[in-house]
Amino acid sequence: MRRPLVAANWKMHGTRESVNALLAGLFQPLSTDCADILLFPAYLHIGQVAKALTGTTAALGAQNCAEQAEEGALTGEIAPCQLKDAGCHWVLLGHSERRLQLGETDAQIVRKFAAAQSAGLRPLLCVGETQSQREAGETLKVVTQQLSAVIDVLGIDAFAQAALAYEPVWAIGSGLSASPEQAQEVHAAIRTQLAGYSAEIAKKVRILYGGSVKAANAAELFAMQDIDGGLVGGASLNAQEFGAICRAALGS
Numbered sequence: 204m205r206r207p208l209v210a211a212n213w214k215m216h217g218t219r220e221s222v223n224a225l226l227a228g229l230f231q232p233l234s235t236d237c238a239d240i241l242l243f244p245a246y247l248h249i250g251q252v253a254k255a256l257t258g259t260t261a262a263l264g265a266q267n268c269a270e271q272a273e274e275g276a277l278t279g280e281i282a283p284c285q286l287k288d289a290g291c292h293w294v295l296l297g298h299s300e301r302r303l304q305l306g307e308t309d310a311q312i313v314r315k316f317a318a319a320q321s322a323g324l325r326p327l328l329c330v331g332e333t334q335s336q337r338e339a340g341e342t343l344k345v346v347t348q349q350l351s352a353v354i355d356v357l358g359i360d361a362f363a364q365a366a367l368a369y370e371p372v373w374a375i376g377s378g379l380s381a382s383p384e385q386a387q388e389v390h391a392a393i394r395t396q397l398a399g400y401s402a403e404i405a406k407k408v409r410i411l412y413g414g415s416v417k418a419a420n421a422a423e424l425f426a427m428q429d430i431d432g433g434l435v436g437g438a439s440l441n442a443q444e445f446g447a448i449c450r451a452a453l454g455s
């Protein structure tokens with residue numbers, strides 16, 4: 204049985220003050236044993252969130268990292284070893300906003316994945332198709348290619364400590380979630396692809412769904428066999444809403 208994981212991606216949101224208010228509102232979900240909870244604040248707020256999470260079981264992650272594990276002369280970048288030092292356990296990689304708006308390639312994502320792991324961070328790799336790819340019937344092809352890009356270079360063992368998030372681009376921030384059946388179809392395909400390399404890893408790896416997850420739809424999404432939790436954007440900026448999503452994971 205896979206323990207549910209609910210992750211909050213705060214993206215480029217928040218001030219020191221609003222982050223403190225959000226953390227205060229999250230005190231109850233963070234201290235209730237309903238799911239593994241993971242917060243991805245903006246880089247600037249990592250220290251502040253790390254301090255607030257002391258004594259809770261919640262984990263901390265960064266939304267991105269540099270392509271090399273160690274520090275060096277690379278202006279404006281943040282090395283995985285620095286994230287680890289700041290208290291991060293996880294790093295989000297391959298989010299569609301980075302792939303599509305910043306031109307991040309599979310090759311870069313693979314280098315970040317390797318760098319993160321060698322610094323002791325666990326990657327949460329995002330995959331997902333655009334609206335036009337879905338309409339062209341290319342959903343499974345796109346998602347399996349994004350996953351293969353990592354497995355082909357780093358091998359299946361790279362997923363022993365990692366997690367995946369299926370995030371259909373058309374569902375992100377749109378209010379239009381994939382239906383539980385649409386999401387389950389892709390999650391099952393991802394697990395089957397992993398099982399082609401290692402049945403053990405396929406069984407263990409958590410595959411989160413992301414894309415307009417809210418309190419109102421979380422329970423039905425998390426009830427699906429291969430959906431092991433959520434990667435929550437907008438709704439994670441509201442403590443009550445995110446708390447309800449975490450509680451929904453308890454019933455899954």
Ligand SMILES: O=C[C@H](O)COP(=O)(O)O
Nearest residue numbers: 212375376414415436437
């Ligand atoms: O990383 C989170 C996803 O992009 C989902 O965002 P959303 O919940 O605002 O649709």
